[in-house]
Amino acid sequence: MKKLLPEKKKSRPQIMVTNLIDIILLLVFFFMITSSFARNNEKLPINVPKASTAQSMENENLTVQISKNGRIFVSGKEISETALVENVKTWVTRSPDRPVMVEADSEANYGKIVSVLDSMRKAGAANIGLATKP
Numbered sequence: 001m002k003k004l005l006p007e008k009k010k011s012r013p014q015i016m017v018t019n020l021i022d023i024i025l026l027l028v029f030f031f032m033i034t035s036s037f038a039r040n041n042e043k044l045p046i047n048v049p050k051a052s053t054a055q056s057m058e059n060e061n062l063t064v065q066i067s068k069n070g071r072i073f074v075s076g077k078e079i080s081e082t083a084l085v086e087n088v089k090t091w092v093t094r095s096p097d098r099p100v101m102v103e104a105d106s107e108a109n110y111g112k113i114v115s116v117l118d119s120m121r122k123a124g125a126a127n128i129g130l131a132t133k134p
Helices: 017-036 081-091 110-122
Strands: 062-066 072-074 077-079 100-104 128-130
Touching: 062 081, 062 110, 072 081, 077 081, 081 110, 100 110, 110 128
Parallel strands: 062 100, 100 128
Antiparallel strands: 062 072, 072 077
16 A cells, blocks of 8 residues: 655754854853943942043053042942052052052042042052043
8 A cells, every 4th residue: 555645754853053152152242241341330420520631541440439528439338548558558469550540529628638649659559540521
């Protein structure tokens, strides 16, 4: 007797590896790019003064923020001046030329800013910059 439908060979299931590699590669790129945006974004909204000769700073730096009322912040956390000295000491242990950026509010007490700058110099920071708006 003749069969109406020919017999189909059962094929073994296969995993398409090339598509899987493409997806994994895209995920790696996605996580690399998104992790680069997650660097030290914990900053307070501080109104820094304007300067016509301002220059941008591209290097990785330690940012110290001084608010209107004289409080000191590093990475969004309030710290004392003695803790700031310890943070700066650990920051410049690898290289004394590592930059430290000070973002002081335009209405902050000048004496407090000078005190913070003096403490950072005593801690060993040599490359200290003041943040301004262009």
